[in-house]
Amino acid sequence: MNAMTETAKWIPIGELSRLTGISTHTLRIWEKRYGTPQAHRLPSGHRRYPRDEVPRLRAVAQALDSGFRAGRVVGASLEELQALLGVGPGKSSRGAPVAKGGSAKEATQAVMVENWIHAVHCYDEALLTQSLHEEWGRHGPLGFILDYASPFLKRLGQGWAMGELTVSQEHFASERLSDFLAGKWRTLNDRKEGPAVVLTTLPGETHRLGLLMCAVITSLTRFKVLYLGADTPLSDVLDAVRRSEARMVAVSVSSWMARGEVEAALMELRKGLAKDVELVAGGAGAPDGLPGIHCFSQFREYFDWLSAKPTAS
Numbered sequence: 534m535n536a537m538t539e540t541a542k543w544i545p546i547g548e549l550s551r552l553t554g555i556s557t558h559t560l561r562i563w564e565k566r567y568g569t570p571q572a573h574r575l576p577s578g579h580r581r582y583p584r585d586e587v588p589r590l591r592a593v594a595q596a597l598d599s600g601f602r603a604g605r606v607v608g609a610s611l612e613e614l615q616a617l618l619g620v621g622p623g624k625s626s627r628g629a630p631v632a633k634g635g636s637a638k639e640a641t642q643a644v645m646v647e648n649w650i651h652a653v654h655c656y657d658e659a660l661l662t663q664s665l666h667e668e669w670g671r672h673g674p675l676g677f678i679l680d681y682a683s684p685f686l687k688r689l690g691q692g693w694a695m696g697e698l699t700v701s702q703e704h705f706a707s708e709r710l711s712d713f714l715a716g717k718w719r720t721l722n723d724r725k726e727g728p729a730v731v732l733t734t735l736p737g738e739t740h741r742l743g744l745l746m747c748a749v750i751t752s753l754t755r756f757k758v759l760y761l762g763a764d765t766p767l768s769d770v771l772d773a774v775r776r777s778e779a780r781m782v783a784v785s786v787s788s789w790m791a792r793g794e795v796e797a798a799l800m801e802l803r804k805g806l807a808k809d810v811e812l813v814a815g816g817a818g819a820p821d822g823l824p825g826i827h828c829f830s831q832f833r834e835y836f837d838w839l840s841a842k843p844t845a846s
Contacts, residue, residue: 543573543581552697553590567607587697588651589614592644599640611651618644638680646685650692653706661706665713674717674753678746678832682710686742707742714745718760721752729779733761733770735786735798743816744785750832751783754839767798771805781811783835788817796820 549570550557560582564570570590572580592614596606599618606614618641645668652661669677689706692698698706730751734744741763751758759777761770774782782802786795795818803812803825814820815829822828829835 542584543575544584545579545581546572548696549582549586549590552587552692552695553594555590555594563603563607567604569608584697585651585654588647588654591650592618592647595640595643595647599637611648615644615648642680642684645681646688649685649706650688650698653689653692653698653702656702656705658705658709661709662713665710669717674721674749675836678749682714682746683832685710686746711742711745714742714749718745718748718752718758721749722758725752725755725757727755727757728781729759729777730756730781730783731759731761731770731773731777731779732783732785733765734763735784735790735795735802736764736766737794738785738787738790739763740787740789741785743787746832747783747785747815747835750836751839753836756781756839767802767805770802774806774810779810781813782806783813783815784819786814786816786818786820790818792818792820796823799823799826 544552546557546560549555550560560570564572570582570586572582575581589611592611593606593609596609596614596618597603601617606617609617618637645664649661649664652658652664668681672680685706689698689703693700693703732744732748732751734741744760744763748758748760759773759779761773770782773779784799784802799812799814799820800823803823806812811827812825813827813829813835814823815832815835817830819828819830821830827838829838
């Protein structure tokens, strides 16, 4: 078991290239010229590279896209890259060069996300929690969701799909972010008097991070969140709407659910709601073009739409 765990820490150069987006040719040149990433020879004789180099090399790629020279960043640690791009504890984004086809802001956001991924690799709950609180305080709830939490969630999915992150690491990160967001939206929602918005997912949908981010966004408007959580039967959603006299239902849909199943459930929900109750669907799996249903692919669009709505009956 220990031998298998040890072997899993090392990956071939092709996988390192796939996980970082850096070509194998470039990785070999960097190893020869800068001594990193440094290969390790297994007892079998095969050359392998440390899996935990992935977050740092992704940050290196972001720094290069931002205009820094390879000689300055290829051998830098993740912490040094954060300082260089102006992210991390006590840092701001000022002074980072503008990237070709991007911006200094995008580069600093990407490096911060890689910092969180590094914490996930190490199961460093204290580092991840501290950094989440710092970025929330630095950028505010809306900026945190749009520029950090959403990209982090996407990066987690990519890392799991590509085999960079284990199931336990993905669960660790999801639970920590879920706990953080749950506490934040409940504080924002406390003692609000606006019209209720019922937040839920469809039956069979167990992913709740998108729903929690939606709760934060909704809590920033004049509306009050009525949070039902994930995997809620449609009959219970309709009962909650009637009893709370909610004006709206917002459903979070991940990409994991089958499109036909999602469309059928949303149309059934729409049919059961009163005509004056609006139905909103958002997320990577939300279908567009369904009659009587507002669909949003971005949290910014949902926030702007909800903020512009009158709350008076």
